Amino acid sequence: MGKAALQWTEDMLALLGREKDAVLAQRWGTTAKTVNLKRNALGIPAFGHFRWSAEALALLGQASDAEVAAQLGLSKASVVAKRRELGIAPASGRGAGFAWTAEAVALLGTASDAKVAEQLGLSRLTVYNARMARGIAAASRGAGKVSSSRADTP
Template structure:
């Protein structure tokens, strides 16, 4: 005969999505797949994944993707993906579509990795790389950060 069906307690259900499936599975002595299936069946987002709400979705297309990403504390790529998935057009106009490379923003180039500077400015790593290279600024040395 097979195993008895798992009896999900209220406490177990409350922990779904608050920690990684694998961590919960190990704690409870079950497979991560079992935890994953239950969490998905209940519509609970995986731990660490951003949960879009009607309020956060309403921000899409109203401000630049970078601004929305910064406001929500998620990557610009996540914002672009969600906006594209929903068929929402990006904000248009020269002021919002192009990054304004102020003296302060330019001063950050080369002070840390392109990825770290990109995160600070709400841009992609490639955008920061291209801006740095176009200005002839050396990349930050590995393991050093002036910022």
Template sequence: MAEDWNEFVGEMSGREVSRRFGVGSNTVRRYRLQCGMSAHNPRDVATPVGLLEKLATSSSYQLAKEFNIPASSIEELRTELCTPEPRLVRPRFVPLEEGIWTEEAIALLGTMSDPELADRLGVSRTHVKKKRKELGIAAYQAPFPEITPEIASEFGKVSDSVLGKRLGISASHIRRARLRRMEA
């Protein structure tokens, strides 16, 4: 097995060859230079099949994800082949349709969260938030459950996050209620 190490020179780093096969790193380096091999470069990646065809139509990021190779290798290939990265065509801005803010839609502002209303109306959250602020309507605040003596009796016995999950509220709300009870 000690003789098989020379097959791996150039395919992996000299340090890795010496570690795996128990050969000195200088021996590996001398052998590589004697054979006229260049040092191993992990960035030297074979060009995958189909990459050259997509080079002119896809971004380096898209190609890196698709072919599972570093984007820097694709950039080097683009420079070598004088192929610039294509400009991506993004969809143009589409303004809100007239009539989206009906009496019913405006009446719903502040009665539910902005993301929930945006989903219901089929518009972005930004449009809902902007309209709500424009009309001076306060943001929706979900009602918190009352901390009953039964819930308060679990303070210190059950973690705040477990109580919060059970009640459908945040652990920080439980923590604040627990601290208020301790102060009182």
């Protein structure tokens, strides 16, 4: 004999797309597939899925991918993928690239790539690539950290 069909309540339906299907399935004693099918039948996007509105699409290619990503709360990779999918050229001019000034280059290798990236408003990978292209060694472990030892301690 088969398993009884899940009786969907209004409260259950209201949670679809607000949490992962697997989490809801476990809570309700069913399979993620059952939850997925119901959510899809109702046209509810999966939890964490970004719906590209006309306004969001209009931003592509108008500002740097990083700026668009920050504005929409997405990863830069998601923005790049969508822009390329639609055949939209990247933004050019101000903000589209990073000008490596002498001051910015001087930061490379002084702290972790992640810390330098945060300071410059870039991705860690961009800083890593810039450092490698210039033959600059990575910062030693602990570089940029405040030491907890005191020199005046006997």
